[in-house]
Amino acid sequence: MVEEETSSSTQDTMIEITEEKKTHILPLSKEMKLEENLEIQFSSLQLKHFPISYRNFSSMEKFLEIIPLGTTDVQVGEQILHNVTLRAFVYKNFRLLELKTREFRFAFSAELFDNVFFSREAFLQYEISPDLNNPRLENIFTLFQNIFHGAKIVFQYNDAQSELSISNEIEAFKFSLLSSSLEKYQNQIASILSKKEKNFSSLKNSFYELEILYYYLSGKTFYDGWVNAKFPKGDIHSGDSVQFVRTISYPFQRLSYDIRQTITLRQDLGNIGNGDTIQLNRKSASILLEAIEK
Template sequence: MDEPSSIKSNNSVKEKKLHVIPVTKNIRLEENLEIQFSSLQLKYFPISYRNFSTQEKFLEIIPLGTTDVQVGEQILHNVTLRAFVYKDFRLLEFKTREFRFAFSIELFDNVFFSREAFLQYELSADLNNPRLENIFVLFHNLFSGANIVFQYNHAKSELSIKNDMEAFKFSLLSSALAKYQSQMSSILTKKEKNFSSVKSSFYELEILHYYLSGKTFYDAWINAKFPKGEIQAGDSVQFVRTFSYPFQRLSYDIRQTITLRQELGNLGTEDSIQLNRKSASISLEAIQK
């Protein structure tokens, strides 16, 4: 009786690979901390914002003189008032040396009423830190619904604006300024003291603050889109990017390494890979210049 022949398998187990990907211009990558800043349109100084299309052009500017404006407990003296007339709405602008702030209004019997629809603002560049802090607090109060009181043509207007997202934005900016003045004071020269003069992005400054405060490892989630190349299902991916800073006394850059917590699943047939809210771990290390 013949003995059964042995059967050999030609199937081999695919070796899983770790792909280290330097972040370049053709790679889209954001982690959740970065998304927090970008979603608030906080990138660099100077700070400006509008919630209506840049295609909207005003038809007329109407000067309304100057007056004192009270916002909560704070009084702004000699504020210039102007009305911007657009096709379908009007904006009332408060203008000082530190900022321009305009919001949609209606005017009845010389009394203004806010419509809380459209707004735009711009903060002046290169404000010193005390003035900048004062403006951040002012705008936080504005968007938190503080009473805005002023006189126009001997009539008193009292109105308010409520915008939780904008209030949070200026709370975040106040926190960033406080960190800049405390945590980073040791690496700043006299010329670099003003927060509003910094050329780094708000996110890059937050990363530097993380490193200086000892937070060199943290959990996050990321959105990304990058070329597939030789990456296959089951492989692991790690992204690496380096942040450089303009501070003279800082002798190093910060290298950020983002590692996906899970291996890649089905990649489909596209030439690129897209990741949405994928869990990741992030580490920071100093790299000497």
């Protein structure tokens, strides 16, 4: 009889523990930080939305002098850029050579020695003009991919000539990703947009949000990934399960719905500590996309 009572007591305890576990559905709020791996792919490359600009040195660095060098044609790989304005930006500890057209500004570390320009592959800065039409934007993305893949940058100005190339795998991947986003936009998303919304560079949504819309339109409404998150603990306990819910809105006139994203952790929470917040790193999750009427 004692054994039966002990067994029964253990079962009751197990039932109580099971019943204490809860599933918490957490709408995304300002107090929370959440990124899934697809989103991190864009944010880690500093790709948020248009306009596109980047520098790999501090904004506190101020140039001391700008030296105009004139206008000339520049060959990048097999592509020729006409009427490129050349300028040198002199900083305290380095110099940048800038190539400027109507579509972009691109500056990188360079030195002039014996009338020959040499690249130093240290500092760079670029900015792509806003509101370019899609063919021109596609051309710029391809150009930047070629530059960062090490294509020769050739020009001659007065008695000086260039002997330049830059290799940067991360930046090359960035513009490969942008080219892919533009292609997806033109093939899948642009069909639902008005004429004024056709230009990829004029859109206000983030690149990640456009990727989510592409996923939904192409039928990929459920996928696996992982998340980083930080959020208030509230009444959440170790062993509970968590779902995050957020809505992504799109301002497109012909799109009658937004996308609701439900991110479900694939495992219950482990030890969450005694603090007021919970932090998750690379936690496996499943992600569901649903259309909701505006």
